[in-house]
Amino acid sequence: MSIDWMKLLFALLGLFIVLNYGLLQYGIIRRITARIGKRIGMPVYQPYIDLIKNYAMRSQITHGVMYYLGPVFRLAGGVGVFMFMPLIFGSELWSNYSFSGDVILILYFIFFGMLGMALGASEGGHPYSFIGISRGLSQFTTVEVPFTLAVIAIAAQSGSFSITEIVAAQQGGIENWNIIANPFAGAAGLLAFLGMMMAAPFNVVQAPTEIPIGPPTEYHGTYLGMLQTNRAVLYIAEAILMVNLFFGGATNWVELLLKVFMVSMWPVFVGLVFPRFRIDQSIPWFLKIPLILGIIGIFMI
Amino acid sequence: MYKNILILALLVGLGILLSTAITDREENTSLPELPAYYADNTAKEVGAANMVTAVIVTYRGFDTLGEVTILFVSAALIAMFLKTGNRRKNRNPRPSSVILSTAQKLLFPLIILFGAYVFANGHLTPGGGFQGGAIIATAFLLWLMANPEGEMRHGILSSLEAFSGTFYVIIGVVGVILGVGFLNNSILPLGELGRLFSAGAIPVIYSLIGLKVGAELSNILHHLNEVQNEE
């Protein structure tokens, strides 16, 4: 089959936009959190600097092939999530490759990165990598449960797994948004979203502050750059997913970015309010309230 | 205790069950077909005056063969069991009284003779091989009581036993060969009813049985005697 260059071009363009937006938003969020913490915080463009610096740095060590594959998997996963995500409802060109895979594909791609990362990090043989990975995987499995329930509920509601269909079903007024139409599923989805974002109170996985080393520490320089790229892309891509699933998608870029910003604020504020869970607390937590909400959401259909 | 009560209960039950044999049976006034046939035809078919003998030795000769075999087996079994090494050790039997030993000397041949008479006339008068054999065995019993130390010649007895048994079988086979049937007595002339030499092979068979049984029983007695006051 021949490659559709136009489509490819637009996909990459979209990717570029999202990447930048992701970086910016990350900077903004950091700043907001700083302010709430009565601090001044870093400049908004800091992420750009980091990124450029990291890409410029040349790593002098390697642990072997799988070690390379780690970040590759991670970024491929992130970009994959984006690539199969329709951005603008009703626009053929901004729908990326969503015609060849539906929401299930995306759900799995989110995990694709995780696993790859885990493998890559563990080749380093560093014990803390294992600790971080085991926490990450354990928590993520339980996060996925309520999220899946929500997705299934919504897919059942709109009779399709295709995101485009799901968005189409939500057009025409805010009352059709799934968050309204099926609040329980929506709630389950949003709570799960907290976990997916690995923001507080569920950020013990990466433990940014105390443990100076987690999976990412194995990776520095270029690798870290890739991971940061991925974070920016994935963060936004997942937000877009939420928007498409629960908030009626978007018909143009402005609406999209606005909604994305709103959605991504949600974990930030939660994270600012709540203290961090231990891993063996967060696992049961996801299997309590969100799970129940999700089940109710399914029975709502 | 409870066990005994259970046993009693069971036996009572069995008794009741058996009693039906009395209550349900009506006294039969005439012989059934089978014995009637025997009664009417024995004389000409078998030529034995004593019908019981006829039935035992000829009509149901096969049973009798088995019977002999059983005796043989038990005798052999006892012989095997009581074959205990040096029996002679520390046996201290009471010596028998003079009266007994004298009387035994007198009676021994007579008893033997009587036994021989009984089995030789089995086809004419009550009695027969087994009875005769038993009587003979009593003679040996007497002998054993008279002299407990006495050593009997097993060889003779057992060879007697073996040969008589074998001949018995051979007679049966001869019957087959002559085509009159296994253990049929008419391989010899039936002769005249009521004579000693009549009823074909019956007297022969009965004599053989008599000898065999006598030998076997005496053997058994002797074996038992040999182990009696061991250890």
Added chain:
Amino acid sequence: MEQYLTLQNIGIATGFALILIGLYGGLTNKNILRIIVSFTIFNSGLNIVIVALAYLKGRVAPIIDDTTGLDNLSQKFVDPVPQALVLTAIVIGLGVTGVMLAYALKMYQNKQTLNINDFKETKW
């Protein structure tokens, strides 16, 4: 009731009584020799029953002699078959008893006891 009180039935009943007594003895006595004796009683009970079954009122033993003559003997004789059978039964009983006695002797030689309860080497 009295129609049962025939000679034959009395014989049979006696036989049954002996059978039951023999069984009871065999099942309750602990001494092996007593058990064997009980079984001989049991056997003789059987034999009595058999003989009694052969009995027919007012008939003679099935032996031809001058008194019986030779014609319609089936009207004169008792049943010869059970008498024949009983002989076999007796002899068999004798054989079995002999074997049992031999066994008893052997068991005594092995264990110096004749109590049946002491011979439970094989169980369960």
Added chain:
Amino acid sequence: MVNPVHIVSIGLAAAFLMSLAGKRQQNILAYFLMIAVGAMSFISLQWLMEIYSGGAGREVFTAGFKPPFAINLRMTMDEAVLTSIINIFGLFSIIYLFDTFKKANNHLLSIFIIYLMGLNVMVMTRDLFNLFVFLEIVAIATAGMMIMSSDKKGISAGFKFLIASSVISGLLLLGTLFGYTYTGTLNIDMMQALPLIKGGAVALFLIVVALVLETKPFPANGWALDLYTSANHGVGAMLSVLSAPAIMFVVYKMLPVIPQDWQLVISFFGIITFAASNYLAIRQENIRRMLGYSSVAQGGLLLATVGLADYLGGSFYFVALGFLLTNLFAKAGLFWLGGIVNSDNMNKWGILRKKPVLLLLFGIFAAALAGLPPFPAFFAKWELVMQLGAGEGWGWIAIMLIGSLFEIAFLFKWVGRVFKAENEENAPANFAMHKQIPALLLGAGIIAASYFFIDYLNFNLTFVLIPLLAIAAFFVIDYAPAFIKNILLIGALSFYGYMIYPELQGDIMKLVFAGIFLIGGVLTLFPGFSAKGARKGFYPFAAMTIFGLLMLVNPADNLTFFMGWELMALGSFILILRGKMAEKPAFRYMLFSAGGAYVMMAAFAMLNNISGAEFFGNINIPANTAGIIFALLAIAFMLKAAAIGLHIWLPGAYAEAEDDATPLVSGVLINSGVLGLVLLVTSFGPQTLFGYDILHIMGWIGAITAIGGNMLAIYEEDMKRLIAYSSVGAMGYIIFALAINTKLGLLIALYYTILHFIYKTMLFISAAGVMHRTKTRNMYEMGGLIKSMPLSFIVVLIGIITLAGMPPLAGFAGKWMFYNAIILKEWYIQGAMIFFSGIVAFLYLYKLISSVFLGQLKDNHRKVKEAPFYYIIPQLILVMAIMVLSVQPQWLMQPLSTIIPASFAGEALQWDGNLATLSTGYWNAFTIMSVVMAMFGILFLWLVYHSRKAQKVKQFNIVFAAEKPFRPETTHVSYNIFAAYKKALGWMVTPLATRFWERLSDIFTAIADKFRTWYTGNGQTYALHLLIYAFILYIAISGGKLL
């Protein structure tokens, strides 16, 4: 023709003459005895030939008078067969006991031949009283032979026997005499009127009860058990093989006199004996006593068959002969092997392994006795069950099958010990030739018998006989070196595939499974090339397993299917048993498969009334008509597919099997259960049981199984157990997909079956390779192997990505279809469970790959090389398959879709080039693959280029937080890596099922232990039992009323 009566005359004459012999002739006596018995055998054999070739039988009138006036012997087919068996087996026994006889007292020899003679007459005579006489002869002769046993136990046992037999014979004599007085005859054939005459019933009852008691019925058989326990092995064999059938035949002779309903009662008591005795045998440690129980049980089975003779009609001879011959050869064989091993202690039996031939014989006898194919008892049991089913005798079937299960239990516990017990050097074994040869003859006998049965049933040539022959062939060439046998087996399988391909061409379903079994078989055999030596005993059973599986593919009738099923079970049992620590797991496996098999048998018996012997896969049962059958079959198949609750046999069995046998018994064999389920669903359709929709229940079971299996896998530290548990999870998916029961569901099930077969075989083989090198199964003893075994790593990586169902590999297709199917079916909750289990799978997959291949290399593994070449080949082939499927799934799915019956609900998958569409969603494998590969490739290459100067980090110049590579497992980072998860969700894996089953077995054995104390060992009590039994039988026959 020699007159049959000469059997008697020869026997007696010989006996009498032998008693003449003195010390000097002693040594020739044994030969004389042999000649005499030979002559007897000749007579009976010659009659057998005569009658077999259409000649008439013969009535022998002793004393030349017709019955009833004299005793008559009969010689027809039945008598000819039995007397031949008796005499010839007597001949064998002489050979077997030759050394005993050489030293023995001459009287013993006479008694022996009289015993044989007595049995002959018991069989031939038609006269009741004569029967009594010869029963007594046999009894006394038996008592006489008891002293052949050296130990003193024999004496008291013999005495108990004498007491019992004199009670019994007393009853018989009474009955006979009254029978005579009522009917005026002693001839069995003229007594038919007996039960009709007033009071005659009592006489008949006495006779019947005596005869039944002679057959050693449970529980009035203590005397018999003690006899078996203490008798010399040769004598025990004769008691079990000659006396029992003879007395059975006597009962059979009496049948015309016994009323119909009495016959049923007797036969039912027989079944009870069978089940109960087998049950009590499971607690036996003493082999001879165990054999005693088993003999009694077989007797019960024979009695049951005899009692049902009229009911069985035409198939009576088939069934009876099946049981008779099995008992004859197998039981006697076991007794004689016992004599060779010469110890009643199970643990001493390991000595048999010194003589492979004897070991094989032992296996054959055990299998034959347990009623496994291809031995006669298997077919007999099948026929009997089918006939009982036709009469709706479900209770009978249940009792009988439970009994058979117990039989399997104790027999295979024993087999396990024999194979595993440490080879006792001080065992008093006696491998004298004259003891081995008769045993070998028996082995030949059972095989010949099996041949005749199979020949009689004229099975399909290609799909039954050729496989059987192939299996047999591999037993024959077992001495060849492993390499040759491997080539031969692979060749044989390939050729067989080529042979059956035309037959299956039309039928894709059959092709699929045939393909799985054949290709799987061949691929899993490859690693065998690197095995050294002859590897005795592997290939026959590998062949048995694979060909057994292939028999399941295209059976003509249920019998064939069942036969294949049992063969496969037996073969895999031995393969598992070959593992080092495998005794317990293998035993457990055998028990579970047997249980499943018997459930299946019962189901087939029911099915037989609906659709006849026709194979259930080829028929269509209308919906909601056969719920119970469906449920039973589903249980049987789910047991093989290790549905949760029935899965506890699986981990042990797979983990403990030899490393390179595991792929076969797991990756390939488990699909037999799937095959069954698929056929079940396709040919039955939805069924209800007590108003419940069974498929719905199955759906839940599937979902729970999926979660449970994966959860259990997470916490495993043992590589093989981990993969094994993941099989449980995969089976959960398949069961669930089948339960969905739509076009899509079936497609998923088939697709998953194939996929699971591919990646599971792959994973197991590469695990085998790793374990072959590292010599351990514990993952915490491994690590960092990626450097030394890169190929294995790549294979495992691809394997787990597929298993996890991650795009872009083939696994994703399955997942994707799953969610659509779930939405379409509206089973949301189950769907979420399935998804959850899929996520859980990531955890153990990560653990598997990371702790084995990543992390720190262990000191003792510095030198390990890549897995052997022959391990790698099959893996690479399978990887190819996965890659192709990942890019072009429609190549597989479109053919699969064609075999889905139109009757199935739901929409079918639509294909447009590579784009698969359903109303609910779509997915394009090719695009996904290309997109992912593009991103992946670009990034990877860029990265490699970017850090081309990077130097390799030495293992030790990174931080070790706590871990030293050579410290024990607790310091291994991936040991108990998901502790937190366990803390949170550990409750999910409480081993409820295991506890349940273990508790169950404990309870059963405990009860058995209690019950067998009924046999106090007191001869008097045994006599009492006889009376009690008589009483019970009376109640049963008179229908409750006392008089």
